[in-house]
Amino acid sequence: MSPSGALFHKGDIAIEPYFSIQLSSVYFDNTGGRQNAGSHSQRILNNTLYKYAITDNLSIQTIPEIALRQSDGTHRHTGLSLGDMPVDAVLRFLDIRHGILHPAFNLFMGVGFPTGQYDRLRSASFATGSGTYVARFALTEQSAYRLTARHELRIRMWLNLRQPLDRVRTNDLSSYGSQSSHVIVGMTAEAGVSGELALTRQFVLAFDIARDFSASSVVCADTTDFQNPARRLPPSVSWNIAPAIEYNWSSRFGIIMGFSATVAGRNAAATMVPQFAFNAFF
Numbered sequence: 001m002s003p004s005g006a007l008f009h010k011g012d013i014a015i016e017p018y019f020s021i022q023l024s025s026v027y028f029d030n031t032g033g034r035q036n037a038g039s040h041s042q043r044i045l046n047n048t049l050y051k052y053a054i055t056d057n058l059s060i061q062t063i064p065e066i067a068l069r070q071s072d073g074t075h076r077h078t079g080l081s082l083g084d085m086p087v088d089a090v091l092r093f094l095d096i097r098h099g100i101l102h103p104a105f106n107l108f109m110g111v112g113f114p115t116g117q118y119d120r121l122r123s124a125s126f127a128t129g130s131g132t133y134v135a136r137f138a139l140t141e142q143s144a145y146r147l148t149a150r151h152e153l154r155i156r157m158w159l160n161l162r163q164p165l166d167r168v169r170t171n172d173l174s175s176y177g178s179q180s181s182h183v184i185v186g187m188t189a190e191a192g193v194s195g196e197l198a199l200t201r202q203f204v205l206a207f208d209i210a211r212d213f214s215a216s217s218v219v220c221a222d223t224t225d226f227q228n229p230a231r232r233l234p235p236s237v238s239w240n241i242a243p244a245i246e247y248n249w250s251s252r253f254g255i256i257m258g259f260s261a262t263v264a265g266r267n268a269a270a271t272m273v274p275q276f277a278f279n280a281f282f
Contacts, residue, residue: 001208001242001260002156002194003140005106006092007053013282016049020275028265030234037269041125044068057092065116065128072125083116083128088136108138108160119174127175131168132185137161154196162188176219177231186215186235196246204246206258212238212268238265252281 065083088110116129192210244258
């Protein structure tokens with residue numbers, strides 16, 4: 001779950017395709033209790049990171065999402081559904097390369113483009129987009145610690161913010177409800193920490209933990225009356241963990257396998273997401 005920083009050498013390219021299966025049949029209610037959602041939803045996803053180093057400290061990246069198959073127990077869709085398209089500039093303004101224990105700090109700034117489907121849906125769970133441009137900001141810190149001659153530990157911390165930039169006009173069934181409406185979408189944020197322990201030069205154990213927050217969204221039938229909304233979608237909070245194992249057969253190529261799971265929350269789906277990725281650096 002933790003975002004990686006800028007690449008280290010001008011002209012470097014990183015490509016990392018992820019394949020995952022998002023499973024959910026339970027949600028956390030307003031008090032944090034687990035409730036049966038009434039149907040079992042499944043989504044097969046591909047997220048691929050593309051990153052290019054413009055300079056030794058500045059990179060540009062995008063992570064498009066494609067839903068390959070979606071179902072909610074009643075409806076099923078097999079085919080490619082594009083999600084919103086994020087584009088970020090990543091600046092490393094404090095460098096780790098000059099020695100161990102020195103932290104590296106990265107600043108992310110970008111925009112999410114509303115390329116995903118958000119209304120006129122067969123099922124609300126089939127939404128892949130927000131319907132609005134989104135300002136994206138993040139700050140990450142990374143440091144490494146030599147535990148023994150053969151074992152090192154890398155710690156990464158991050159905070160990201162997502163601020164929608166416009167109101168959303170929906171038609172028919174959407175990710176925000178069933179009626180045609182105007183929506184002011186709330187801000188979202190995530191904070192987390194991750195650790196990677198090198199068992200050997202090839203094998204690494206990884207563990208992430210993150211807290212996600214979504215502010216309340218306002219839904220109105222009348223675009224001029226946001227002071228008296230028809231509905232107010234409640235804010236949501238969730239805690240997620242992601243254990244994984246990595247295997248790197250060279251300094252340029254490797255794989256990672258693991259899962260993420262929602263372990264607690266309020267007004268949030270409880271998801272289990274097995275995933276696999278291949279990473280390559282050129």
